[in-house]
Each structure stands twice: as C-alpha cells, then as structure tokens.
Amino acid sequence: MRESRYGIHDISLVKSQKENEYARMNMPFELGIDYGLRKFGGEKYKGKKFLILGGKKYDHLPAISDINGMDIMCHDNETLTLIQTLRKWFSSVLNIKDQPPPSKLSSEYFEFQTALFEKMTQKHGNEILDKEVVANLTNTEFISEINQACQ
Template sequence: MPRPFERSVFVNCPFDEEFAPILQAVAFCIVYLGLFPRLAPENADNAAARLDRIADLICGSKYGIHDLSRCKSTQADEYARMNMPFELGLDHACRRFGPTPQTDKRILILEHTRYDYQRALSDISGWDIQAHGGDHEKAVRHVRSWLIAQAGAPAVGAALIQGKYIAFQEWYWERELAAGSSEKDIREYPTTELIQAMHEWKDAGEPV
C-alpha cells in the first residue's frame, strides 16, 4: 500500500539482533503516533539495486530518523559502519537540493553516546543530536518529542506509549502462538512483519 509522503518516516539504523529492541520500540512509537515507519528491508524487489530502493524510501518520506550508533569500531580489525552516515547524507541532500516537497524534509539524528558524532562526522556539528545510550525507552522519548514538534503528532506521554507497547507485545505474541508459531519463530520474524502487526493492532482498536 502506498504511504503518503507527509506521514512517512524513514528509519536509518542497524538491523542486527542487538539493536532490534531500539528499532522495534521506535517503530511502535511512530505507528502509535499515526505515522508510517519506512525501512530498507520493506522493499524486497531484488531486481532493483539496494541503493536505489533506499533512495526511493528517502525521497518518499518527509521525516528521517538516522541512528549513528555504529559509526565506530568496537574491537581490533573491525570496520566502522558507514551505511548510516551515507544515508543521512542522501536525506540531507534531498532536503538541500531537491524540489518541493523534498525541501520540507525534517531530520532527527540519534547516537549512542553524547558527542560521539563529532569524532566521525564533524560536519554536522551544531545540529541537535540526541543520545539514547542503548536504552530503547530513552530512544522512544526522543522520537516522541521530535514527532510532536516536527510532525504535529498528538502530544501523548512517553510513559503511555511505553505501556501501549507492552500491551501490543502481549497481544502479538498471543496471536502468533495461537497461529502455530513457536517462540523462536516469533523472535526471528522480520521487523517489517512486526510493523505490519503494529498497524493491525492500532486499526483494531488496540485490543488487549
């Protein structure tokens, strides 16, 4: 289903198991506030180049959330991840040089530790960058406040969103177990499938 530009939020972040709690909580916050999280894995068209698919998502989203947590290596011989700052650059270029409505884009940057970005991407010094410390609740608070300020989202409390997220998880696990999934199955389902369930839960009136 096509997602409207004005309500789409491109989420640029790691997709590994360690980061999943933050990604999933942030995605729920976006859905709960009435918007659509857009992730690179949602477009599984292997006939199109991955970068082209990402560029299409960026161009189709008024809002962009870019997490730079993995811009530094954590052990010897490990490379820093450059995908996230690269996609941030694409989003900024759309806003800076693109035609209307690209010029109306809004960007939020997250990082793990305060001021880490200054060592890896000093050109964005002066931007309002928020640190979450690997805490999904803190990440949700940042995203919630930003969407209220930038997207006119309803001003519901962060604690309410966290409580609704717990209620959704209970509903989702019960539904999937009843449908024949194992706990291992549920943990390994793709995030895009989880996000679809978030929309279904919201559209169904937030069942308990």
C-alpha cells in the first residue's frame, strides 16, 4: 500500500451469503489500513486516491458505517457493471484514454478464464479439481497466469 498512489477496495462481500457463514472482512480491513495511511502517513500519502466498490447500494452500511459519505461505486455484483465502473475510474482518475469498450474487456476476461480452466484441465485432467484450483489461485499465481497469457 505504501508503494502505490492508488487503491481499489471491493467491500461487496461484507454480508454473509448463508446462515452461520462469516462475512469476509479482509477488504474492509485493508481499506481501513489504506485510509489510515492516507490520513496519517504524512505528506507523501495525502494525494492517494481510492476506488471503493460495493455490491448493492447501502449494503455495506451495517458492517462498515464509518465510510458513510464516501463515494462508493456499486457494481450490483455484475461483472460487466464492475468492468464499466473500473473503466470510468481509470479514465477519470488515472487519465487513461482510448480504452476498449466494456463489452470487449468483459469478453477478453471470460476468454482468459476459459483458457485458464482449459490449461488446468490439460495439466490435471480433472474438471472438478480444476474448478477448485482456479477458484483458489493466489493473487501471485493469478498474476503469473495473466503475464503468461500476455506474452
């Protein structure tokens, strides 16, 4: 967090989905750390910019009400809406122009996911295992797969 001038925090999973299930609090916790860094980390971090993502409007308030009044962008738990939101933020905050349309980005993402699943199927030969492997890739492994796909 100290190395980046930007932060993207998705707090859409602050609500458990099933009875007796615990909600994931890693992302709100990381948002708090990042916010604290911006507020108390000195001059270097005062200009740090955040994109805070939520699922449905106001769903986060019972779990993390202290961010009431901050600009939370909701993606309605839809991949295309998430991509549209990210694209707008990249354009306005990061000044990235001439981005592909959201539908193309979405299509490329799903093509990558399909290719990744097929790669795992060839490697392991078991579709059930492969769904588990793909679902549990660490960020480092996922980024490595992205880098390999881009070569």
